[in-house]
Structure formats: C-alpha cells, structure tokens
Amino acid sequence: MSTTPGIIDCYVNSNPPEHAGEFDAGAQQLFARSRTQRGMTAEEMVGAMDQHGIERCLLGASPLAAEDAGQRWVLQTIERYPDRFAYAARVDPRQGMAAVRALEHAVKNDGAIAGRLVPMRIGLPPNDKIYFPVYSKCCELEIPVTLTVGLPGPLVPGEMQRPIYLDEVCYLMPELKVVSTHGGEPWTEELVKLLLKWPNLYHMISAFRPRYYPRALIDFLNTRGASKVLFASDYPAISWERAIPELSEVPLKDEVRPQFLRENALRVFPWRNLPTVAAQPTDAATLSPG
Numbered sequence: 001m002s003t004t005p006g007i008i009d010c011y012v013n014s015n016p017p018e019h020a021g022e023f024d025a026g027a028q029q030l031f032a033r034s035r036t037q038r039g040m041t042a043e044e045m046v047g048a049m050d051q052h053g054i055e056r057c058l059l060g061a062s063p064l065a066a067e068d069a070g071q072r073w074v075l076q077t078i079e080r081y082p083d084r085f086a087y088a089a090r091v092d093p094r095q096g097m098a099a100v101r102a103l104e105h106a107v108k109n110d111g112a113i114a115g116r117l118v119p120m121r122i123g124l125p126p127n128d129k130i131y132f133p134v135y136s137k138c139c140e141l142e143i144p145v146t147l148t149v150g151l152p153g154p155l156v157p158g159e160m161q162r163p164i165y166l167d168e169v170c171y172l173m174p175e176l177k178v179v180s181t182h183g184g185e186p187w188t189e190e191l192v193k194l195l196l197k198w199p200n201l202y203h204m205i206s207a208f209r210p211r212y213y214p215r216a217l218i219d220f221l222n223t224r225g226a227s228k229v230l231f232a233s234d235y236p237a238i239s240w241e242r243a244i245p246e247l248s249e250v251p252l253k254d255e256v257r258p259q260f261l262r263e264n265a266l267r268v269f270p271w272r273n274l275p276t277v278a279a280q281p282t283d284a285a286t287l288s289p290g
Contacts, residue, residue, distance in 0.1 A: 006055030007244070008265040011088075011146070011181055011206040011232035013062040014074050015039050039236075042077040046084055052244040055262070057235075058269065060088040060116050075110055083273055087112040088146065093134045094122060100137045107141045113270050114179075115145040120152040125165040135173050144177035144268060146204070149191060150184045153207075163191040170198035179268060181232065182207045188214040195220065195228050202268050206232035210246035218251060226256045230264045 017039035040048065049057065059078065061070030071090075078085045089106035091099040106112035115138050119126050126147050138145045147166065151158040163184050170178055179202045184191035195201055205213055221229045233243050252260060265271075 005262060006053045007231060007247075007261045009054055009057045009233050009235065009240075010179075010204045010230050010265050010269070012057040012059045012235045013237070014059065014070050014077070015045075015062065015236040016041065016073050018069075042080055045077070046081055048240055049084060052240045054240065054244070056083070056271070057085050058088045058114060058232075058265075059085045060090055078111070086114075086269070086271060088114040088116040090116045090118075091134060092122065093117065093131045097133065100133050103134060103137050104141065107143060111272065112143065113272070114143050117145060118148045119160045119165075120148065120154070120156050120158060123160065125160040125162070127165045127168040131169075132172075135169065135176050138177075139173065139175045143270060144179050144202075146179045146181050148182050149180040149187070149203075150182045151186060163187050163194055166194055166201060167197075170194070170201050174200055176200060177202065177268060179204055179230070182234070183214050183217070185214055188216040192216050192220045192225070195225055202228050202230065202264070204230040204232040207234040207237055209238055209242055210250050213250060221256055221260060222251075222253050226253075226259050227264060227267070229260060230268065231261050 045057075049055075059074055061074050074085075074087065078087050087106065087110055089103055089110070089112040091103045091106075093099050095102075103112075103115055115134060117126070117131070117134070122130075124130055135145060149161050149163045149166070152161060163180060164187070166178060166180060169176070177200055178198075180191065181204050183205060184203070191203065195203055203217070205217055208214070217225075217229060231247075233240060235243075247261070
C-alpha cells in the first residue's frame with residue numbers, strides 16, 4: 001500500500017463471490033450499468049482499492065446477504081486488513097433493546113465506528129420513536145449514525161426517506177452525529193437547508209456516479225458546505241471502476257476536493273490507526289483521481 005494519503009470511501013457493502021448479484025429488482029435495473037458485476041474476495045477488494053487510490057473503506061454487510069454470513073465475512077475481512085477497512089454495523093431498530101445490545105456489542109467487541117440504518121428497509125421515517133433507543137446508544141458510544149435519504153431506486157415507498165424527518169432527530173439529539181447518505185433527490189434543496197441549519201448533520205454522496213451528482217450538493221460543497229459533505233460509492237452498486245475516474249469531472253474547488261475525498265471523513269468518523277486531519281494535512285493534487 002502506498003503511504004500517500006488517499007480517498008476514503010464511507011459507504012461500502014460486502015460483495016464476496018458467494019453474495020454477488022444479490023440485488024432486488026429495482027436496484028438491478030437502476031444500477032445495471034454502474035455496479036460491479038461479480039463478487040470479489042477480500043484480497044481482490046484490496047487490490048482494486050490500491051488500483052483506484054482508495055486508502056480505506058467503511059464496510060458493512062450487504063442488506064441482501066444472509067445476516068450472519070454477511071456480517072461474518074465483513075468482520076473477517078476487517079480483521080485481516082485492519083488498516084484498510086472499518087466496520088459500519090447494521091441494526092434493525094424494530095428489534096428494540098436487542099438492536100441496542102447488538103450495536104453495543106458491535107462497537108465494544110467488533111470495533112464498529114458507525115451505525116448504519118436504511119429507513120426504506122425499516123419502513124418508518126427516521127424521526128419515528130422506534131429509532132431513538134439506537135440513537136441514544138450511538139451518543140453513549142460516541143459513534144455517528146448513517147441514514148439513507150432520497151427516493152429509493154427499489155420499488156418500495158420512499159416518503160420515509162425525505163430529509164425533513166432528520167430535522168426533528170437533529171433537534172432532539174444534538175449530541176448525535178447524523179450522516180445522511182445517497183443524493184437526497186428529489187428533495188436535495190431541502191437536504192442542503194438542513195445541512196446549513198444543524199451543526200450535527202453531515203452528508204455523504206453515495207449511490208450516485210460522480211457525473212450525476214446533484215448540482216445543489218456540488219454548489220453547497222464549493223461554498224458553505226466544504227466541511228459537511230463526504231465521498232462514498234455504495235459499492236458494489238456503484239463500481240470503483242466507474243466512480244473514481246469520474247471524480248476528476250466534478251467541478252470542485254482545489255481546496256474543497258481533499259476535504260470531500262478524505263478530510264471530512266477523518267473529522268466525522270472515529271477511525272482507528274489513522275492520523276487526524278491536523279496531524280496530516282492533505283494536498284489537493286494528491287487526491288486528484290486523474
């Protein structure tokens with residue numbers, strides 16, 4: 001691995017060969033041209049990361065893999081490559097205190113540095129009371145929670161992923177770091193207003209090829225949001241082969257690009273074995289994907 005600081009991908013799903021192709025019908029159609037078409041072993045994933053200048057990934061189990069098998073593969077991969085992967089733990093808040101205990105175990109025993117929630121799979125908006133025990137545990141454990149926003153591609157109702165529901169969450173839980181994910185469309189302007197409003201709200205652009213990033217998020221990054229938006233792919237839904245080369249096409253200011261690709265991730269997530277932003281400043285040219 002190169003010692004040169006590289007890109008941090010904050011939303012990666014497991015994709016071992018035995019789970020490859022496990023997309024629901026809506027996702028199959030939506031990501032047909034962009035996704036990784038086959039699974040990869042852990043070794044192959046690390047090789048692909050080296051090829052594309054990705055220093056580290058925040059890795060979680062694919063939501064469509066068998067729960068135990070997917071989590072086991074993720075933990076084994078992180079144990080083998082602790083300098084390349086960190087753990088984002090999926091929990092189901094509908095399980096009540098079992099979800100809270102599972103999250104605590106993931107952090108204290110497995111080294112998780114984030115909780116990962118997807119409202120469209122839970123079927124309830126993120127301000128529903130069912131989420132708040134998990135939010136409280138995230139505050140106690142001092143980890144962020146990631147929450148998907150925007151109309152989902154899979155053929156399920158999407159109202160529960162409207163960004164406005166994060167307004168109440170950020171108000172009631174000011175100690176909680178909330179990181180919304182994906183693009184927020186068709187409510188991107190609403191998302192930007194919330195990012196401006198709440199100090200504890202951040203966003204990662206995931207599940208979008210860079211050439212299709214919402215313009216409102218690019219404009220926000222280049223102005224008042226330089227410290228608030230992070231890079232992510234949603235691999236394997238968006239392949240690194242397509243996403244990384246397109247990053248050079250995104251019209252970001254030179255001083256903003258390293259924040260988006262690496263430095264904001266260092267600020268938001270409690271990475272282990274990584275220097276702080278202050279200790280290791282990153283040159284914009286270093287992170288140019290071209």
